[in-house]
Amino acid sequence: MSTNKYRPHILVLPEDAADSELALGFFLYDPVALRELQVLREAGGWAEVRDKFGLEHVPEMRRYRQRYMVLLVDFDGQPERGDEMRKAIPRDLTDRVFVIGVWEEPEDLQRQQLGNNEAVCRQLARECRENRRELWNHELLAHNAAELDRMNGILRPILFPAN
Amino acid sequence: MIKRFYVHNFRCFQNFELPVAGLASSLLIGNNGSGKSTVGFALEILQKIARGTNHVNDLIEKVDFGLSFPRGPMRFEIEVEIDKTTYEYDVAFERPAGSDEIQVRDERFSCDGVLIYSRDVTQVEWTRTGTKEIVKFPFDLKLIALTWFQEHSEADPLRVFKQWLAHMLILSPVPSAITGDSEGANLTPNRQVTNLGEWFTELVTQSPAAYPRIASFIQQFMDDFLEIKNENIGRESRSLDVLFGRDNTRIKMPFELLSDGEKCFVICALVLASNFAYGPLLCFWDEPDNYVSPSDVGHLVMALRREFENHGGQLVVTSHNPETIRHFPRDKSLLFYRKSHVEPTQVRPIVDIEVHGSLVDALIRNDVEP
Numbered sequence: 126m127s128t129n130k131y132r133p134h135i136l137v138l139p140e141d142a143a144d145s146e147l148a149l150g151f152f153l154y155d156p157v158a159l160r161e162l163q164v165l166r167e168a169g170g171w172a173e174v175r176d177k178f179g180l181e182h183v184p185e186m187r188r189y190r191q192r193y194m195v196l197l198v199d200f201d202g203q204p205e206r207g208d209e210m211r212k213a214i215p216r217d218l219t220d221r222v223f224v225i226g227v228w229e230e231p232e233d234l235q236r237q238q239l240g241n242n243e244a245v246c247r248q249l250a251r252e253c254r255e256n257r258r259e260l261w262n263h264e265l266l267a268h269n270a271a272e273l274d275r276m277n278g279i280l281r282p283i284l285f286p287a288n
Numbered sequence: 289m290i291k292r293f294y295v296h297n298f299r300c301f302q303n304f305e306l307p308v309a310g311l312a313s314s315l316l317i318g319n320n321g322s323g324k325s326t327v328g329f330a331l332e333i334l335q336k337i338a339r340g341t342n343h344v345n346d347l348i349e350k351v352d353f354g355l356s357f358p359r360g361p362m363r364f365e366i367e368v369e370i371d372k373t374t375y376e377y378d379v380a381f382e383r384p385a386g387s388d389e390i391q392v393r394d395e396r397f398s399c400d401g402v403l404i405y406s407r408d409v410t411q412v413e414w415t416r417t418g419t420k421e422i423v424k425f426p427f428d429l430k431l432i433a434l435t436w437f438q439e440h441s442e443a444d445p446l447r448v449f450k451q452w453l454a455h456m457l458i459l460s461p462v463p464s465a466i467t468g469d470s471e472g473a474n475l476t477p478n479r480q481v482t483n484l485g486e487w488f489t490e491l492v493t494q495s496p497a498a499y500p501r502i503a504s505f506i507q508q509f510m511d512d513f514l515e516i517k518n519e520n521i522g523r524e525s526r527s528l529d530v531l532f533g534r535d536n537t538r539i540k541m542p543f544e545l546l547s548d549g550e551k552c553f554v555i556c557a558l559v560l561a562s563n564f565a566y567g568p569l570l571c572f573w574d575e576p577d578n579y580v581s582p583s584d585v586g587h588l589v590m591a592l593r594r595e596f597e598n599h600g601g602q603l604v605v606t607s608h609n610p611e612t613i614r615h616f617p618r619d620k621s622l623l624f625y626r627k628s629h630v631e632p633t634q635v636r637p638i639v640d641i642e643v644h645g646s647l648v649d650a651l652i653r654n655d656v657e658p
Contacts, residue, residue: 242617
C-alpha cells in the first residue's frame with residue numbers, strides 16, 4: 126500500500142510529535158485516501174523542517190513531479206514564520222509545497238478544549254472535504270486561510286478522490 | 289469494548305490491570321520480556337473457554353502460575369460493554385497444598401450488575417433464567433461452569449458474552465505457515481492464523497458484502513490484484529488462489545506463494561471486513577508490522593486504527609517498530625515495563641511519563657521508565 130510515487134500524493138513533514146498527531150487525525154477521517162497521504166518522521170523544530178525540506182525533499186520533489194508536500198510547523202506567535210518557511214521553497218516548487226500550522230503550538234488546541242490533536246484534525250479534515258471553515262476560522266488556525274485557499278484547489282482532489 | 293481487564297498471578301502479571309477502557313485503539317510498547325504478548329495469552333484463556341474448552345488442564349499449566357504464588361490463586365476478571373450492556377466474568381484457578389492438580393477456585397458471571405451465577409470450587413449457585421429462583425448444585429472442580437449453561441435465545445446474556453469472547457481476534461500470524469487451504473469454515477482464526485482459509489470461507493459465506501471490502505483493501509497495496517478465488521479441491525476442501533493481472537496478462541498464484549508481508553495485508557483486510565461483518569470485535573494483534581516494509585507500516589496501522597476508531601470495536605496492538613509507534617498518539621500508547629524476570633509487569637500510559645523529545649529516540653536510548 127506504499128504511496129505510489131507516480132500518482133499524485135502528499136507527504137506531510139511535521140515539526141514535532143504534537144504536529145504529527147495532528148496530521149494523523151487527517152488519516153483517521155474515513156473519506157481521506159489512505160494511500161495518497163504519508164506522514165513523515167517529525168523534524169524536531171521549525172528550522173529543522175525548513176532545513177530538512179531543503180536538503181532532502183527539494184531534490185526528490187524535482188524527481189517525483191506528482192509529489193506535494195505540507196510543512197506542518199508551529200508559528201510560535203510569529204506572523205513572519207510562514208514567510209520565513211516559504212523563502213526556503215524554490216520557485217519551481219511553490220505550487221506543490223504548503224506551509225500550515227497552529228498559531229502558537231498544537232497543545233493550545235487542547236488547552237482551549239477543542240479536543241485532542243487527532244480529534245481536532247479529523248474535524249479539520251471534515252471541513253476541508255465539505256469546503257467549510259468553522260474550526261479553521263478559530264483564532265489558533267485562521268492565519269492559514271490563504272494557504273488553505275491554495276490547498277483547496279490542488280490537494281483536495283488528491284485527499285478526497287470520491288468527492 | 290473492554291471496560292476492565294484484570295489478571296493476577298498469571299506468568300509475569302501480578303495484580304495487573306490493562307488500562308484500555310475508552311480507547312478504541314491502543315499501542316503496547318516496552319522491552320522484550322516486559323509482558324506485552326502476555327496480554328494476548330491471558331485473553332486467549334478466556335477465548336478458549338468461550339470457544340468450548342472447559343477442562344482446566346486444557347487451559348492452564350503449572351508454569352503459568354506466577355513465581356511468587358505458584359499455587360495460586362490465578363485470577364482473570366473481564367468487564368466488557370456490548371451494545372450498551374455490561375458483562376462481567378471472573379474466574380480463578382489454584383493448586384491446593386499437597387496437590388499437583390489445578391482446579392477452579394471460584395467463578396462468577398453477571399450482566400448489568402445482576403449476578404447470573406457464582407461458583408465456589410464445587411458449588412454453583414445459579415439464578416434460573418427468567419426467574420428469581422436460585423438453584424444450587426455441585427460441579428466438577430476441574431471444569432469451567434461458563435460452558436455448561438444452556439443458552440435460551442440469541443439475546444441470552446451468556447450467549448452474547450461468550451460469542452463476543454469467541455470472536456475476539458487474537459493474532460500473532462506466522463505467514464510462512466499460512467497456506468490458504470481449508471477443510472471447513474469458521475469465524476475463529478487461531479493465533480498464528482494458520483486457518484485463514486476457514487476464516488475467509490465463513491466470512492464471505494455469512495456476509496457476502498465483506499468480499500468487496502477485502503478486495504478493495506488488497507487492491508490498495510497490490511495494484512495488479514484482481515480477485516481471490518476459493519475453489520473446491522475436494523468434497524470438503526478448498527484452496528485460496530490470488531488472481532493478478534495487468535493489460536492482457538493474467539496470473540493465478542496459490543495463496544501460500546504470496547510473500548509474508550502480502551499475507552499480512554490479507555489478514556488485515558480480513559480483520560477490517562470481520563469488524564464490519566460480525567463486529568464490533570476486540571482485535572489484539574501482536575506486532576502487526578512484522579514482515580511489512582517501512583513504507584507500508586504506517587498505512588497498515590492507520591487502516592486498522594481508522595476502522596476501530598470510526599466503526600466500533602477495539603484494537604490493541606504491540607510493537608517495537610518506530611513507524612507503528614509514530615502512528616499512535618501518546619495518550620493511546622502504554623508502556624510495559626519489568627525490572628527483571630523475577631518482578632512483575634508494570635504498565636503506565638506514556639502521557640504519564642516524562643519523555644524528552646522524540647518517543648522513538650527515548651525508547652532507543654532505553655530512557656523510558658514508569
